[in-house]
Amino acid sequence: MASGRNGFPRGPNLRNSSSFKSKLPPSSTVRRSIPGALGAVSGRVRVAVRLRPQNAEELEADADFADCVELQPELKRLKLRKNNWDSDTYEFDEVLTEYASQKRVYEVVAKPVVESVLEGYNGTVMAYGQTGTGKTYTLGRLGDEDTSARGIMVRSLEDIFSNISQETDTVTVSYLQLYMETIQDLLNPANDNISIVEDQKTGDVSLPGATVVEIRDQQSFVELLRIGEAHRFAANTKLNTESSRSHAILMVQVRRSVLGRENDFTSEHDVSSNGVNNFKPPIIRKGKLVVVDLAGSERIHKSGSEGHMLEEAKSINLSLSALGKCINALAENSAHVPVRDSKLTRLLKDSFGGTSRTSLVITIGPSPRHRAETASTILFGQRAMKVENMLKIKEEFDYKSLSKRLEIQIEKLTAENERLQKACEDEVERIKLEAQKQISEAERDCAEALKEEKMKCQMDYMESIKQLEEKWMLNQTKHASNGFIGTSHAAEGGMPSGNDEVSELKKLLQNEVQQRKAAELEIKNLKDCLLKSMKPELAGGNADIFNLQKMLEEESQQRKKLEEEVIVLRHQLSQLTLEASQTTSCPDRSRTGNGFVGLDSVSSLRHLQFKDASDGERPSISNLHEKVGLHKILSLLESDDPNVRIHAVKVVANLAAEANQAKIVEAGGLSSLLMLLRSYEDETIRRIAAGAVANLAMNEFNQELIMAQGGICLLAMTASDAEDPQTLRMVAGAVANLCGNDKLQTRLRSEGGIKALLGMVRSRHPDVLSQVARGIANFAKCESRAATQAFANLGTKHGRSLLIEDGALPWIVQNANNEASLIRRHVELALCHLAQHEVNANDLISGGALWELVRISRDCSRDDIRALACRTLTSSPTFVAELRRLRIEV
Numbered sequence: 025m026a027s028g029r030n031g032f033p034r035g036p037n038l039r040n041s042s043s044f045k046s047k048l049p050p051s052s053t054v055r056r057s058i059p060g061a062l063g064a065v066s067g068r069v070r071v072a073v074r075l076r077p078q079n080a081e082e083l084e085a086d087a088d089f090a091d092c093v094e095l096q097p098e099l100k101r102l103k104l105r106k107n108n109w110d111s112d113t114y115e116f117d118e119v120l121t122e123y124a125s126q127k128r129v130y131e132v133v134a135k136p137v138v139e140s141v142l143e144g145y146n147g148t149v150m151a152y153g154q155t156g157t158g159k160t161y162t163l164g165r166l167g168d169e170d171t172s173a174r175g176i177m178v179r180s181l182e183d184i185f186s187n188i189s190q191e192t193d194t195v196t197v198s199y200l201q202l203y204m205e206t207i208q209d210l211l212n213p214a215n216d217n218i219s220i221v222e223d224q225k226t227g228d229v230s231l232p233g234a235t236v237v238e239i240r241d242q243q244s245f246v247e248l249l250r251i252g253e254a255h256r257f258a259a260n261t262k263l264n265t266e267s268s269r270s271h272a273i274l275m276v277q278v279r280r281s282v283l284g285r286e287n288d289f290t291s292e293h294d295v296s297s298n299g300v301n302n303f304k305p306p307i308i309r310k311g312k313l314v315v316v317d318l319a320g321s322e323r324i325h326k327s328g329s330e331g332h333m334l335e336e337a338k339s340i341n342l343s344l345s346a347l348g349k350c351i352n353a354l355a356e357n358s359a360h361v362p363v364r365d366s367k368l369t370r371l372l373k374d375s376f377g378g379t380s381r382t383s384l385v386i387t388i389g390p391s392p393r394h395r396a397e398t399a400s401t402i403l404f405g406q407r408a409m410k411v412e413n414m415l416k417i418k419e420e421f422d423y424k425s426l427s428k429r430l431e432i433q434i435e436k437l438t439a440e441n442e443r444l445q446k447a448c449e450d451e452v453e454r455i456k457l458e459a460q461k462q463i464s465e466a467e468r469d470c471a472e473a474l475k476e477e478k479m480k481c482q483m484d485y486m487e488s489i490k491q492l493e494e495k496w497m498l499n500q501t502k503h504a505s506n507g508f509i510g511t512s513h514a515a516e517g518g519m520p521s522g523n524d525e526v527s528e529l530k531k532l533l534q535n536e537v538q539q540r541k542a543a544e545l546e547i548k549n550l551k552d553c554l555l556k557s558m559k560p561e562l563a564g565g566n567a568d569i570f571n572l573q574k575m576l577e578e579e580s581q582q583r584k585k586l587e588e589e590v591i592v593l594r595h596q597l598s599q600l601t602l603e604a605s606q607t608t609s610c611p612d613r614s615r616t617g618n619g620f621v622g623l624d625s626v627s628s629l630r631h632l633q634f635k636d637a638s639d640g641e642r643p644s645i646s647n648l649h650e651k652v653g654l655h656k657i658l659s660l661l662e663s664d665d666p667n668v669r670i671h672a673v674k675v676v677a678n679l680a681a682e683a684n685q686a687k688i689v690e691a692g693g694l695s696s697l698l699m700l701l702r703s704y705e706d707e708t709i710r711r712i713a714a715g716a717v718a719n720l721a722m723n724e725f726n727q728e729l730i731m732a733q734g735g736i737c738l739l740a741m742t743a744s745d746a747e748d749p750q751t752l753r754m755v756a757g758a759v760a761n762l763c764g765n766d767k768l769q770t771r772l773r774s775e776g777g778i779k780a781l782l783g784m785v786r787s788r789h790p791d792v793l794s795q796v797a798r799g800i801a802n803f804a805k806c807e808s809r810a811a812t813q814a815f816a817n818l819g820t821k822h823g824r825s826l827l828i829e830d831g832a833l834p835w836i837v838q839n840a841n842n843e844a845s846l847i848r849r850h851v852e853l854a855l856c857h858l859a860q861h862e863v864n865a866n867d868l869i870s871g872g873a874l875w876e877l878v879r880i881s882r883d884c885s886r887d888d889i890r891a892l893a894c895r896t897l898t899s900s901p902t903f904v905a906e907l908r909r910l911r912i913e914v
């Protein structure tokens with residue numbers, strides 16, 4: 025017969041024959057049920073039989089008799105001899121011979137039960153047998169002196185302690201004695217009438233009045249057992265009874281937290297893991313081990329015969345006989361099991377026919393004298409083997425511990441949350457600051473880049489608009505001229521250019537001049553002829569007079585020539601003196617400012633004058649004009665000899681740069697100089713004369729005189745004829761000086777002054793352009809001043825600028841950004857003055873000046889001009905509107 029895992033046989037139970045149930049339920053391979061579920065496993069009550077060795081008395085008394093039992097442990101059979109030739113054979117779950125060690129008995133009888141208890145089942149280990157057969161020996165030996173003698177109680181607790189966790193699991197113990205239907209507390213003797221309480225719902229029985237001691241280790245358990253035994257002994261002495269008459273009941277409650285351990289592990293190591301498992305309450309398994317050391321079974325049969333008090337005998341027997349009845353009823357599957365008949369059966373309700381794993385050890389002695397008791401015991405065991413229990417795990421959710429754990433977790437999480445929140449806030453703050461910093465940096469960079477880009481775009485935009493407008497203008501002009509050419513072409517059948525016309529005119533002019541010269545020659549010839557024809561008639565007295573007159577004339581001519589030569593020589597001498605002194609002195613000469621210096625000789629003279637003045641020497645030119653006389657020098661301006669004229673005009677020019685201006689003007693020098701401009705085609709003379717006029721024109725009084733004598737016309741004429749840039753420079757300088765006079769504005773313009781200035785820009789010489797620019801700036805300034813005054817005094821609005829009227833604007837716009845800073849400054853100033861008057865605004869816009877004004881307002885290196893441009897642009901409604909239209913910001 026195969027042995028089961030727990031050492032119990034699986035095969036059928038035999039009793040001689042097949043009178044026993046042949047099929048027993050399978051061994052208790054504990055099947056784990058779903059936590060909290062009511063799943064149950066069938067578990068038959070296991071029964072082992074243990075034979076006590078012969079004691080000393082038996083050895084002697086039974087020496088001549090054979091033992092009444094014969095064991096066949098390998099077959100798990102026991103033979104009970106009826107007589108010498110007959111015996112009954114019984115099969116048990118385990119047959120333990122007199123040699124069986126306590127260890128083996130524990131392993132076979134109790135260990136499977138203890139294992140079940142550790143897994144959450146109830147378990148019962150009970151010893152049944154005649155007094156003195158070894159029930160207490162089997163269950164309750166402490167093994168103080170010999171550890172191998174330890175009984176099932178001590179070994180069970182040892183096993184339990186080695187399988188539980190001290191942290192999560194608990195072991196509690198109660199130790200009781202049942203005597204005469206009274207339950208006494210062996211751990212607290214005062215507690216001598218403990219009542220059994222039954223749960224109406226579940227039917228579970230409990231002893232709320234019993235002392236429950238939690239024990240932590242084996243040692244304290246042994247101590248507890250010792251105390252219990254002492255109390256049992258004392259109680260029995262007091263009651264005048266024997267321990268064999270009472271039932272001793274040890275109750276061990278093992279409470280294990282199964283999933284709780286796993287959950288605790290999770291919660292300790294990972295606070296943030298809030299898995300579903302974490303909210304599951306831990307499972308508590310409550311296994312209860314009941315070890316029952318029954319009173320001796322012989323009392324049932326022998327109590328009366330041995331003269332015990334009837335009452336006592338009844339009471340002692342009551343519990344055991346009730347147990348027997350219950351076992352019988354259960355073994356026979358009776359409908360009624362009289363559990364409530366005794367306290368013992370009530371207490372063992374779960375152990376037999378309940379949910380407990382139950383193991384029964386029946387103890388027998390070998391003596392044939394006690395054969396009847398032995399047979400009775402064997403029969404009890406055989407019936408008990410038929411009792412089926414339905415093992416049920418005792419599990420429940422530990423909500424208390426879950427709640428406690430969750431509370432701890434909540435506290436932990438609250439703290440963690442606070443910490444994280446703080447850290448998060450700090451981080452957010454830090455990121456915010458960082459971001460703000462970056463944003464402001466980016467904004468700054470962006471604004472700068474944008475500003476730059478915008479500026480560039482606006483400049484490009486302005487430039488392209490300007491170009492477009494120029495192109496448009498050009499196209500307009502072309503268009504217009506094409507129309508004109510078209511008509512002339514139609515009329516003349518050809519396409520003569522402007523130049524052709526000019527050369528044709530020139531030719532005509534030359535012809536005219538030649539014809540005039542020829543006519544003059546003819547007139548002269550005719551005169552000579554007339555004289556010759558008259559001569560013979562006058563040959564008498566008149567001939568002498570005529571000759572004398574002629575001689576006189578020649579003489580005076582001669583004298584005049586000599587005088588002139590003297591002056592020229594003197595002038596040359598003074599020039600030489602000057603040059604000689606120049607070579608040794610500083611050559612610094614100024615051409616700047618309004619002081620207009622026309623010639624090298626003039627500046628040399630100035631220099632010389634300055635030097636002479638400081639040295640106390642007499643200036644040579646002054647010397648010259650004092651010696652010769654200003655009138656004489658001026659008269660030489662009209663000399664027939666061009667050489668004389670040149671020297672004379674140089675002298676005058678030099679004098680005009682000196683403090684002699686008033687004298688020169690008084691003596692009619694200005695008229696002479698103007699006359700030179702008018703009469704002579706020689707450009708050198710004109711240049712020098714213009715220089716002299718320019719110098720005189722520095723004075724306001726002289727300016728008026730020049731105007732009064734038609735000087736502006738003469739200057740304009742010179743300007744149109746001259747080709748030498750230096751001549752043009754002188755003329756432009758003279759006009760520029762005149763332009764600075766408030767009173768002369770209208771006349772200057774009406775007599776062609778502005779046009780003359782603009783005409784001179786054909787010479788691209790910077791010196792000329794610079795003077796032109798100065799003239800225009802002067803004019804614009806005076807005009808602006810006049811307009812402001814007119815508005816302030818009379819409230820009248822000035823008409824648009826004469827400069828614009830005369831077409832100066834294109835040149836102004838073109839040169840507003842001239843490379844030469846001097847020109848640029850003058851033009852910029854002129855533009856600003858023009859722009860100050862709203863009446864000019866539209867012309868300036870259409871003329872493209874707005875762009876230049878914008879540029880000036882941004883780029884001009886001179887703060888005052890830049891500010892002026894800005895002010896002008898922002899104060900003029902027309903400009904403001906236009907700028908807005910063009911989306912330009914100033």
Ligand code: ADP
Pocket residue numbers: 075076077079122153154155156157158159160161162268320387
């Ligand atoms: P019970 O409790 O059944 O009345 P006990 O356990 O008190 O019997 O045993 C009676 C006596 O027999 C004791 O002295 C005990 O030491 C002895 N005894 C019992 N069983 C054995 C055994 N298996 N081996 C040796 N001695 C035993």
Ligand code: MG
Pocket residue numbers: 156159160161267268
């Ligand atoms: Mg005993």
